[in-house]
Amino acid sequence: MKTIDPRHYDVIVAPVVTEKATIASEHNKVVFKVASKATKPQIKEAVEKLFDVKVKSVNTLVRKGKTKVFRGQFGSQSDVKRAIVTLEEGHRIDVTTGL
Structure with a gap:
């Protein structure tokens, strides 16, 4: 069985759908x-x-958080970093299934 470094789970937070x-x-x-x-x-x-x-290849972007008003109170959303990962030909990832 292959060993996976637990730090890899800290890098990838979630798929974007x-x-x-x-x-x-x-x-x-x-x-x-x-x-x-x-x-x-x-x-x-x-x-x-x-x-x-x-x-x-891997391309990254940071979506800056927005200022929102909720029930008259001002708040701000957090910045979110996204990675667009391009896969080699013949490789696929189905994000609807878990790890």
Whole structure:
């Protein structure tokens, strides 16, 4: 049985399931919410080890948190870092199934 470093679970927080992410999956791309301190090499290693696939490239973005009003009180949403992972040809990840 393969050994997985527990730190990989700290890098990948959750898959992103949106309309845009679904369209990207048709082009062999998967979108994940990742830890804010995670680097591209860490994300690549975590995806390759956890899902047993070959990663071609990793692009990251940080969505800045918005200011919202809830019941007259001002609050702010947290910043969210996302990773768009492009997989090699022939590799797929089905995010609807668990690990």
